[in-house]
Amino acid sequence: MRRWTFLLIASLCCGCTTTRNKPTEAPPVALYPVERASGVVFCADGSGGPGGTTGVLQSVVAVERAPLRVEMVDWSHGRGRYLSDHLHWQNIERAGEQLAQQAKAVRLSYPDKRICFVGQSAGCAVVLVAAESLPAGVVDRVVLLAPSVSSRYDLRPALGRSREGIDAFYSRRDWFVLGLGMALSGTTDRDLAPAAGRVGFREVKEPPEDAALYRRLRQHEWEPVDVQSGNDGSHFGPSSAEHLQQCVLPMLLGTSGGRGKN
Numbered sequence: 712m713r714r715w716t717f718l719l720i721a722s723l724c725c726g727c728t729t730t731r732n733k734p735t736e737a738p739p740v741a742l743y744p745v746e747r748a749s750g751v752v753f754c755a756d757g758s759g760g761p762g763g764t765t766g767v768l769q770s771v772v773a774v775e776r777a778p779l780r781v782e783m784v785d786w787s788h789g790r791g792r793y794l795s796d797h798l799h800w801q802n803i804e805r806a807g808e809q810l811a812q813q814a815k816a817v818r819l820s821y822p823d824k825r826i827c828f829v830g831q832s833a834g835c836a837v838v839l840v841a842a843e844s845l846p847a848g849v850v851d852r853v854v855l856l857a858p859s860v861s862s863r864y865d866l867r868p869a870l871g872r873s874r875e876g877i878d879a880f881y882s883r884r885d886w887f888v889l890g891l892g893m894a895l896s897g898t899t900d901r902d903l904a905p906a907a908g909r910v911g912f913r914e915v916k917e918p919p920e921d922a923a924l925y926r927r928l929r930q931h932e933w934e935p936v937d938v939q940s941g942n943d944g945s946h947f948g949p950s951s952a953e954h955l956q957q958c959v960l961p962m963l964l965g966t967s968g969g970r971g972k973n
Contacts, residue, residue, distance in 0.1 A: 749778040750825030755834030758797045760790030764831040764950040771956045807840025818849045827963045831856040836899045842869035855879040856949040861902035862913050876927030881911045884944030
């Protein structure tokens with residue numbers, strides 16, 4: 712029963728992405744050549760197959776003519792395999808380590824390029840594992856959209872390795888996927904605590920060196936005013952085209968710190 716309930720929730724959520732997240736009048740997406748780009752963005756979609764957030768972000772970059780190359784992180788078991796993606800931590804670890812190797816290769820070949828990670832829902836676990844696996848300074852920024860990992864997830868390794876820290880978008884209105892869904896399945900990192908994408912990450916205040924790391928975490932809690940930027944507070948609100956364009960793209964370009972709670 713638990714399996715079928717979760718699959719039903721995931722299927723409904725997948726349907727939402729096909730109708731809400733497409734920018735209007737977007738030109739055909741062509742990947743920006745790395746040589747001409749100012750940065751490379753690796754994007755890990757949520758569970759259940761490729762596309763989703765990566766495709767929307769690529770379209771936004773094309774519409775804005777931003778000098779970024781957006782690469783999809785191939786980590787899913789396949790289209791519709793929501794439960795396998797969400798709960799198979801060994802696969803997430805393998806994908807995160809592979810992503811870390813890709814990022815290191817880009818940094819070695821193009822030391823002047825920005826490198827950013829973007830994760831959505833379960834894809835946030837992949838980019839966090841990747842950041843944790845890297846030497847300090849390889850990745851510039853990590854952006855987490857409605858992360859389905861636990862609010863108790865230890866961000867210290869990833870915070871210490873990213874040059875600009877981590878931005879996390881969360882919403883207490885995400886009661887359907889990250890509320891009901893996580894109550895049935897547990898979070899992606901197999902915890903029973905509330906999902907960080909719903910309540911935010913629990914910050915560490917002591918010892919002082921850990922508190923200093925957590926000051927590099929910028930948490931963006933959904934507020935009603937965020938509807939103006941295309942984020943309605945639902946699970947896919949922060950990955951809508953308008954929100955990616957207005958709030959996330961400046962982070963990836965290094966031109967904005969975003970609106971945080973810290």
